[in-house]
Amino acid sequence: MKVKVIAFDADDTLWVNEPYFRETENRFFELFQDYLPQHTVARELLKTEIDNLGLYGYGIKGFILSMIETALRISDKTIPLAVIEKILQEGKELLQKPVEIIDGVEYILNSLKGKYRLVMATKGDLLDQERKLKKSNLERYFHHIEIMSDKREEDFKKLIKHLDIKADEFLMIGNSLKSDVLPVLNIGGHAVHVPYHITWAHETIEAKIEHVNFYQAEKIIDVLKLL
Amino acid sequence: MKVKVIAFDADDTLWVNEPYFRETENRFFELFQDYLPQHTVARELLKTEIDNLGLYGYGIKGFILSMIETALRISDKTIPLAVIEKILQEGKELLQKPVEIIDGVEYILNSLKGKYRLVMATKGDLLDQERKLKKSNLERYFHHIEIMSDKREEDFKKLIKHLDIKADEFLMIGNSLKSDVLPVLNIGGHAVHVPYHITWAHETIEAKIEHVNFYQAEKIIDVLKLL
Numbered sequence: 001m002k003v004k005v006i007a008f009d010a011d012d013t014l015w016v017n018e019p020y021f022r023e024t025e026n027r028f029f030e031l032f033q034d035y036l037p038q039h040t041v042a043r044e045l046l047k048t049e050i051d052n053l054g055l056y057g058y059g060i061k062g063f064i065l066s067m068i069e070t071a072l073r074i075s076d077k078t079i080p081l082a083v084i085e086k087i088l089q090e091g092k093e094l095l096q097k098p099v100e101i102i103d104g105v106e107y108i109l110n111s112l113k114g115k116y117r118l119v120m121a122t123k124g125d126l127l128d129q130e131r132k133l134k135k136s137n138l139e140r141y142f143h144h145i146e147i148m149s150d151k152r153e154e155d156f157k158k159l160i161k162h163l164d165i166k167a168d169e170f171l172m173i174g175n176s177l178k179s180d181v182l183p184v185l186n187i188g189g190h191a192v193h194v195p196y197h198i199t200w201a202h203e204t205i206e207a208k209i210e211h212v213n214f215y216q217a218e219k220i221i222d223v224l225k226l227l
Numbered sequence: 228m229k230v231k232v233i234a235f236d237a238d239d240t241l242w243v244n245e246p247y248f249r250e251t252e253n254r255f256f257e258l259f260q261d262y263l264p265q266h267t268v269a270r271e272l273l274k275t276e277i278d279n280l281g282l283y284g285y286g287i288k289g290f291i292l293s294m295i296e297t298a299l300r301i302s303d304k305t306i307p308l309a310v311i312e313k314i315l316q317e318g319k320e321l322l323q324k325p326v327e328i329i330d331g332v333e334y335i336l337n338s339l340k341g342k343y344r345l346v347m348a349t350k351g352d353l354l355d356q357e358r359k360l361k362k363s364n365l366e367r368y369f370h371h372i373e374i375m376s377d378k379r380e381e382d383f384k385k386l387i388k389h390l391d392i393k394a395d396e397f398l399m400i401g402n403s404l405k406s407d408v409l410p411v412l413n414i415g416g417h418a419v420h421v422p423y424h425i426t427w428a429h430e431t432i433e434a435k436i437e438h439v440n441f442y443q444a445e446k447i448i449d450v451l452k453l454l
Contacts, residue, residue: 055322057354061288065315068295072312081304084311088296095282126353127284127376149354 001190001227004165006112007146009174010122010129012196013220015136016100019198021063024090028067031083036074045070046201053202057149059125064091095128099135102196104221109141111224117143121159121172123151123179151179153187160189168213173223176203185211194220228417228454231392233339234373236401237349237356239423240447242363243327246425248290251317255294258310263301272297273428280429284376286352291318322355326362329423331448336368338451344370348386348399350378350406378406380414387416395440400450403430412438421447 011017025045029038048066056062067087071079112118120142122129129147133139144163148155160170167188174180175196182205184191190213215226238244255272256265275293283289294314298306339345347369349356356374360366371390375382387397394415401407402423409432411418417440442453 055319056288057352061283061292061352064292065288065318068311069315072308072315077308077312079308081299081306081308081311084295084308085299085304088292088299091292092282125284125288126374130376147353149357 001171002169003116003171003190003227004169005117005119005163005171007119007121007159007170007172008109009172009176009180010120010132011124012175012198013102013173013180013194014105014120014138015102015132018196018200020094020097021200022198024063024094027090028071028087031071031079031086032074041070041074044074048073050202057125058123060091060094060128061125063094064088067091095131099132101136101138102220104219105138108220108223109138112227113141117163119144119146119159119163121146121148121151123148151176151183153183156183156189157187160187173220175199177207177209178203178205181209181214182207185209185213189213191215192217192223192226194218194223228398229396230343230398230417230454231396232344232346232390232398234346234348234386234397234399235336236399236403236407237347237359238351239402239425240329240400240407240421241332241347241365242329242359245423245427247321247324248427249425251290251321254317255298255314258298258306258313259301268297268301271301275300277429284352285350287318287321287355288352290321291315294318322358326359328363328365329447331446332365335447335450336365339454340368344390346371346373346386346390348373348375348378350375378403378410380410383410383416384414387414400447402426404434404436405430405432408436408441409434412436412440416440418442419444419450419453421445421450 008014029041032041045067048070052062052066056065064087068084071083071087118141126147146159160167170189172180172184172189173192173194175194177193181191181193192215194217217223235241256268259268275297279289279293283292291314295311298310298314345368353374360372373386387394397416399407399411399416400419400421402421404420408418408420419442421444444450
């Protein structure tokens with residue numbers, strides 16, 4: 001490996017994210033517990049989120065809007081307006097969650113800083129990701145911050161071009177096989193999968209990956225052994 | 228002027244934006260026309276938007292959420308749920324509006340391309356601004372696209388650092404005195420104000436600007452005379 005740039009996904013790679021969404025979702029499910037089974041509400045919410053991804057993109061604001069839309073649809077517009085108010089409030093709380101750094105992150109960033117150009121590459125709402133970065137106090141480790149509307153092959157190609165490196169000088173570390181690993185391998189980069197114990201249904205894939213540029217880690221500090 | 232980089236605001240500088248928001252707002256006001264005077268609804272909506280700016284940032288998704296919040300508050304939670312559904316629908320339509328380039332924009336971009344590094348610097352929802360840029364077919368003119376969560380002095384300082392130039396080598400062109408002109412002048416850059424016939428209340432300022440690096444234009448093509 002002749003890696004020059006190491007890029008880190010942020011949500012559930014550098015800091016805790018998905019558990020906060022799950023807590024909010026669970027409180028959303030509770031609003032309908034007298035009418036509909038949880039798995040039905042969960043399925044309908046996921047359907048709305050995926051249908052809206054092209055318009056809303058990733059992030060909390062789109063998630064709030066999709067919860068409201070789902071609440072209207074599954075109740076056939078019979079829920080009290082207080083439920084809509086509650087959803088708006090849940091969204092605002094989600095936007096103000098503390099930032100909890102995942103174990104080993106500061107250690108690995110300290111170890112790699114100065115040896116490689118470090119990049120943070122994340123998707124989601126622009127302002128929200130900036131807020132989390134600021135609260136995390138990790139900004140000082142990064143040469144470049146890239147907040148992306150999506151993580152497809154063409155998005156990584158643009159990033160690599162912007163960084164002025166070749167694809168095989170790029171290593172991406174993240175918890176999503178779909179977003180952090182597969183598109184990077186497909187354009188000739190290196191990728192490390194560091195799983196997180198919870199993954200959003202839309203980010204999960206079934207495939208087993210075998211690729212010369214792919215590395216499976218258990219924890220983020222395992223990356224140090226690869227370099 | 229020894230300008231190297233010319234940055235263009237996008238909404239209401241390169242393409243039409245505010246009139247679409249106004250149309251949506253007007254339809255929002257109509258939902259309450261039997262209960263409240265339009266100026267009351269307008270004032271309450273603006274208040275909600277400004278209160279939420281710190282959490283939601285700029286852009287359509289935050290605007291939709293603020294319309295829903297306002298509808299709940301001013302009706303004291305008495306409106307039918309169909310109104311919430313209508314607001315969600317209005318938001319989705321706003322996210323799919325055509326992109327109408329403002330007169331003179333293609334001419335000036337063509338004239339300046341190759342002579343200066345051209346940058347697009349805009350705030351709003353990440354995905355939505357990318358959508359508009361793609362639809363506009365203007366991407367080919369720009370060396371760099373910067374979608375910013377805000378346009379304060381520190382945001383422009385970061386951009387100028389990223390572009391690796393000095394502040395007085397930077398010229399910003401835009402329709403907002405508050406966002407495109409004042410912060411740029413304050414950090415030592417040059418700024419041209421090209422007014423648009425409608426401005427969002429939160430972007431308007433009363434001050435008259437007199438500054439050696441400030442230029443008032445009537446139309447975007449007037450910028451050519453300054454260079």
